[in-house]
Amino acid sequence: MVKSGRRTAFESWQAFNIINMRTRKPVIGVPADRRLLGSHWFHCVGEKYLAAIADAADALPLIVPAFGDRLELEALLERCDGVLLTGSPSNVEPHHYDGPASAPGTWHDPQRDATTLPLIPRTVAAGLPLLAICRGFQELNVAYGGTLHQKLHEVPGFLMHKEDENQPLEQQYAPAHDLQLTHGGLLARIAGRERIRVNSLHSQGIDRVGAGLEIEGRAPDGVVEALRVAQAPGFAVAVQWHPEWQVLKDDFSKALFAAFGDAARAHARGLAAANAGR
Numbered sequence: 001m002v003k004s005g006r007r008t009a010f011e012s013w014q015a016f017n018i019i020n021m022r023t024r025k026p027v028i029g030v031p032a033d034r035r036l037l038g039s040h041w042f043h044c045v046g047e048k049y050l051a052a053i054a055d056a057a058d059a060l061p062l063i064v065p066a067f068g069d070r071l072e073l074e075a076l077l078e079r080c081d082g083v084l085l086t087g088s089p090s091n092v093e094p095h096h097y098d099g100p101a102s103a104p105g106t107w108h109d110p111q112r113d114a115t116t117l118p119l120i121p122r123t124v125a126a127g128l129p130l131l132a133i134c135r136g137f138q139e140l141n142v143a144y145g146g147t148l149h150q151k152l153h154e155v156p157g158f159l160m161h162k163e164d165e166n167q168p169l170e171q172q173y174a175p176a177h178d179l180q181l182t183h184g185g186l187l188a189r190i191a192g193r194e195r196i197r198v199n200s201l202h203s204q205g206i207d208r209v210g211a212g213l214e215i216e217g218r219a220p221d222g223v224v225e226a227l228r229v230a231q232a233p234g235f236a237v238a239v240q241w242h243p244e245w246q247v248l249k250d251d252f253s254k255a256l257f258a259a260f261g262d263a264a265r266a267h268a269r270g271l272a273a274a275n276a277g278r
């Protein structure tokens with residue numbers, strides 16, 4: 001403790017650090033897609049996801065390179081208060097779920113697979129809030145041993161879940177089908193109702209649900225579109241649709257990101273309390 005009127009440099013640093021931990025915005029790690037732009041590889045995240053984290057979760061997005069096993073997951077998770085997994089036009093490579101080879105021309109991103117698939121269970125085990133969207137939703141299912149339909153629109157009995165790429169973006173992201181939220185589920189509580197409308201821009205879809213995942217919502221054709229990790233110590237939710245799209249214009253999307261941000265803030269406060277008690 002401070003014995004004289006002056007703090008040592010260490011005490012000043014410690015006091016600053018505790019205040020800083022108490023007041024700092026939660027940091028949300030967002031694994032990137034790896035894309036070839038010109039002749040170089042870049043690690044990219046769509047702006048709509050970063051904007052939704054900043055605007056609707058009131059948190060600081062941090063783009064994480066898709067370095068696969070070169071990424072030290074523990075070092076990353078120590079510095080984050082939450083993880084968001086984005087959508088992407090690339091598909092998870094089917095060997096991760098013992099699926100048949102994908103059709104020629106299918107876009108893959110093996111480095112993103114090598115980053116997110118190990119990151120998901122570690123994030124959940126560390127008690128960090130996780131929000132997974134579209135490809136992220138499919139990654140979560142695969143990480144827990146589930147399987148995917150690669151072309152949902154070719155499986156008889158399902159609705160058309162794909163967007164029409166010839167339409168303007170506003171049309172592609174317009175609400176496309178109903179979603180029945182699970183009675184008593186987390187998403188139903190966040191929404192304050194059990195039936196919502198969602199956009200639908202996915203070619204792939206859940207086939208078998210992974211072990212330990214709770215179904216939080218289904219499309220009218222029965223396709224599972226929302227999951228929660230049943231035993232997760234924190235918030236761990238995945239959705240097939242795109243709540244990040246114009247997030248502030250949709251009450252449920254706003255509430256979902258706010259709940260994610262609140263969970264990340266609670267995680268940051270827990271760290272601050274642990275540090276202050278040290």
Ligand SMILES: [Mn+2]
Nearest residue numbers: 161199200219
């Ligand atoms: Mn859909």
